Amino acid sequence: MRKPDSKIVLLGDMNVGKTSLLQRYMERRFPDTVSTVGGAFYLKQWRSYNISIWDTAGREQFHGLGSMYCRGAAAIILTYDVNHPQSLVELEDRFLGLTETASKDCLFAIVGNKVDLTEEGPLEGQEKGECSPDLDGRGCVTTRVPKQVHLEDAVALYKKILKYKMLDEQDMPAAEKMCFETSAKTGYNVDLLFETLFDLVVPMILRQRAERPSHTVDISSHKPPKRTKSGCCA
Numbered sequence: 001m002r003k004p005d006s007k008i009v010l011l012g013d014m015n016v017g018k019t020s021l022l023q024r025y026m027e028r029r030f031p032d033t034v035s036t037v038g039g040a041f042y043l044k045q046w047r048s049y050n051i052s053i054w055d056t057a058g059r060e061q062f063h064g065l066g067s068m069y070c071r072g073a074a075a076i077i078l079t080y081d082v083n084h085p086q087s088l089v090e091l092e093d094r095f096l097g098l099t100e101t102a103s104k105d106c107l108f109a110i111v112g113n114k115v116d117l118t119e120e121g122p123l124e125g126q127e128k129g130e131c132s133p134d135l136d137g138r139g140c141v142t143t144r145v146p147k148q149v150h151l152e153d154a155v156a157l158y159k160k161i162l163k164y165k166m167l168d169e170q171d172m173p174a175a176e177k178m179c180f181e182t183s184a185k186t187g188y189n190v191d192l193l194f195e196t197l198f199d200l201v202v203p204m205i206l207r208q209r210a211e212r213p214s215h216t217v218d219i220s221s222h223k224p225p226k227r228t229k230s231g232c233c234a
């Protein structure tokens with residue numbers, strides 16, 4: 001198996017759509033999912049680097065495993081459901097504590113999924129300039145609900161996390177860049193989410209490589225020790 005150069009972890013409450021987001025990105029589809037048990041990962045090649053993306057279980061019974069999955073992570077995707085305010089609250093109350101084992105310069109993205117179910121979200125096929133045949137006066141589907149969690153709430157949480165982690169806002173990517181609204185169902189913003197993170201993680205890989213002590217020995221500059229008559233080194 002190829003060795004990952006970096007690690008990204010998806011965290012968040014059960015049912016928010018972590019598995020669906022990862023499958024949408026990696027497999028380009030929106031299959032039926034079953035609630036995740038433990039964790040699983042995909043390996044993504046991005047340029048010449050291998051990035052592992054870990055999907056974790058949101059169910060309370062697997063909570064203890066979370067910090068193990070986060071160990072050494074370069075980026076964490078904190079996922080909530082835009083229709084369930086409690087899922088955003090849980091990110092701070094239950095999941096943030098699991099990220100202590102992540103890399104010290106770990107990046108955070110906050111992702112509100114299932115935006116297709118809200119009135120504000122883009123319509124299925126809208127990115128392609130299409131609309132559903134099930135029409136209202138504007139030519140679009142109407143069975144959608146007002147959004148329960150707004151992007152500003154995610155931005156506020158992002159800023160709070162930086163404070164909690166004692167990270168300087170100046171040194172970190174801006175909240176507006178790291179807070180996303182997505183739909184695993186339609187694919188809305190899913191590529192943008194993952195690929196923004198990949199591009200941010202690559203310089204971290206390069207930095208780590210530069211800092212890591214080299215294990216190679218330059219044998220051309222190595223002089224053999226002089227031998228004395230007794231056979232001992234001078």
Ligand SMILES: Nc1nc2c(ncn2[C@@H]2O[C@H](COP(=O)(O)OP(=O)(O)OP(=O)(O)O)[C@@H](O)[C@H]2O)c(=O)[nH]1
Pocket residue numbers: 012013014015016017018019020021031032033034035036037056057058059113114115116117182183184185186
């Ligand atoms: N409408 C809509 N449904 C979604 C979306 N993403 C996921 N779902 C549905 O939400 C349910 C839960 O999705 P999962 O991806 O299994 O959720 P999860 O966060 O991985 O849940 P756990 O593995 O239990 O932690 C499934 O029925 C999905 O089909 C989305 O963007 N829009």
Ligand SMILES: [Mg+2]
Pocket residue numbers: 018019020033034035036055056057058
């Ligand atoms: Mg899952």
